[in-house]
Amino acid sequence: MGKNLQSSERLRPIDLARGHGLSTQAVRNYEEAGILPAADRTPSGYRAYTPLHAGALRAFLALLPGHGHPTATAIMRAVNEGAADEAFRLIDESHAQLLDDRRTLRAVETALSDLAPATAPDPGGTFIGPLARRLGIRPATLRKWEDAGLVHPRRDPRTGYRVYDEAAVRDARLARQLRRGGYPLERIAPLIAHVRTAGGLEPLEAALTDWHGRLSARGRAMLAGAAELEAYLRARGRVPA
Template sequence: MNEPVGGPQQAPLRTADVARESGYSVQQVRDLERLGVIPPATRSSNGYRSYAPPHVNALRAYRGLAGAVGPVVARQLLAELRTATITEAASAINEVHVRLAREREEALRAQQALHAIRAEADTPEWEQDSERDSDAMTITELSRALGVRPSTLRFWEQEGLVTPERVTSLRARRYDLPAIRTARIVTALRSAGYGVPAVREIVASLRQLDGAEEAQRVLRERLDRIALRTVGLLHAGADLAAVVTAAAAQEPAAVRSVPAPVSAEEPGRPSPNSRTGTASSL
């Protein structure tokens, strides 16, 4: 884990110094300053930029955040951390950890659903019917369980990814256990960045060996990426703390709300790169 840079009496840093300490190029430091990742550098009488250790801490914190939640959200979060109270800042950082834990749980449940689908072929039909009746969900219940909007489930139905039953005279949607399991797998695949055509192909072949193996491979990769993002966030911990404490040392800021995480739901979900961009992305 990186140590916070320097102390209050350290001499001003040049752009090249900041680049070396943060692991970015000189041009990237300038670009990230322009994007608001770090506060504007002071300018000397001859126009040269002059930085301080908090700039380095902010850049290194951004590297870990960008790997964990994507560059767009990382920029928004760092801007908020510089003006938030200690309580608000701690809550915002904790939310990133919670989000990663939620994504990991989602992928693990999708793995369990995949194993259940594979085992279902060996289950007597009457037992399957009993399970379906006892564990069925409405569209509202399933959307809450998956953390998606009902409109997302309707979109998936339209695209042939998850097919509910229609019951009652109002033709209400009812998701039996196989549909719930498929929905969990679709949720994980879509969160991993797979497009609708690719997900449709995997779902269509889930009960075949090749389809199940492909889904299992995707879910393993999803869990590995979440683990790497979590480690990146841990590496950013000391620098995030330095950013927060530096902000707290300034004049008290007006209380304001930290923006909610960018939604990953359909329709109109953002590109996967906007959520999971690497540290090299600006």
Template sequence: MESRNSHRLRTVDVARRAGCSVQQVRNLERDGVLPPAARTASGYRIYDESHVRSALAYRALAAGTGPVEGRNLVRAAHAHPGAGLFALLDAAHARLDKERRELELAKEAARAIALEPIGDAQPSDAMSISELADALGVRPSTLRHWDAEGLVRPARGAAREARRYSPDDVRDARIVHQLRLAGYRIPALSALMPDLRGARRRDDVTAGLAARDATIEARSKALLEGAAALWALLSERAHTSEVTLRPAAPPAPPPYARTA
């Protein structure tokens, strides 16, 4: 019976089935994501089902974890298809779980701030950095750090002019402060605050957090799909090895010679 891996595929065949370009297929082979392809006498690449599965696994894993880690996972499946691969997958799932738990804390913290209207605030209600630091119970250096990280950037007429926090800035600073207390880290806040900055209603804040939630869910699904593709690749490889290593059946004994 002919193995599925015996099917000869061209570069364009792999590209079409994996949903990528021909050049991407060559790049993935160069980076070790695809196993080295066999070559014809004239130098053309010959691919098989394992290359298609590897490309599909990479695409899903890259969507779930990012391209660098996606490459590492598929390369681990080729080189160390055991505890090493499972440890990388477990770590990827753990990071997503951590992001999901942090997001739940962020929802709770931002909900309380978003309920406070600021529509009646006047420009004269702006605060200096020391006033805002006192109001939040943080040091002025903390607000400067948030400014440098792009979390809360008050208007400044000149480089040496003192920071003045408008009511919008104050509200953003309170959101950042509450999310920090809830366990949100600076890199995660840097990704989240553009969705929340300038929001006036609870619905606006909720929508920003929901967008983050949808992103995490999509990445979780992609990681699950990628893990399934890796399992199919490993299962196919194990089956192929079993067929290759299985001893041949002994030859049938010769028929007895007929006697007169």
């Protein structure tokens, strides 16, 4: 970051690609996408990049891990178009999403820690009335949760009655705990989906540890991306020295 990005030194596409594991075509694609500012052309028509373009490339690659390709592209395009405020808004949105993901993780952890030990499951499943009484809710609430995708009871082939197996009872208990915590149905559905993906509550513990790690990595990546973007903005003269 200490390099003089305003230097008049001329760089070839291969010079930008080298050291980043990129192809020269990728560098040209980045320019066409607005990630890099437009390059001058030599009399023979070849692109002539400068250290400023190298700084833009470093900023984009540093933004990628924390913000993802579409947002990192939009941020760099906004900066190169002179719309720094739009770039900052996009960064703010990424940080807000990260914060929301942290709150989601905390909600899952809190709900899991507050769940009372389950009684021995009925291998044949249970019907809506007994489960509603066990949870202290109305059967209509369970039907509403089913409509929202929170629980998936099967239907008895002979009677058509809802039958809640062990997984469905688990999901209903978790939904009840999250509802008691004030979470709306639309926010509970993805949380329970995490439980289903993990294969239950116990395997979810390892998934939660991994989730923590990924959120921390995103946070650090955003810091690294901000540092490179700051250097690029200064080189473009968009912030005071």
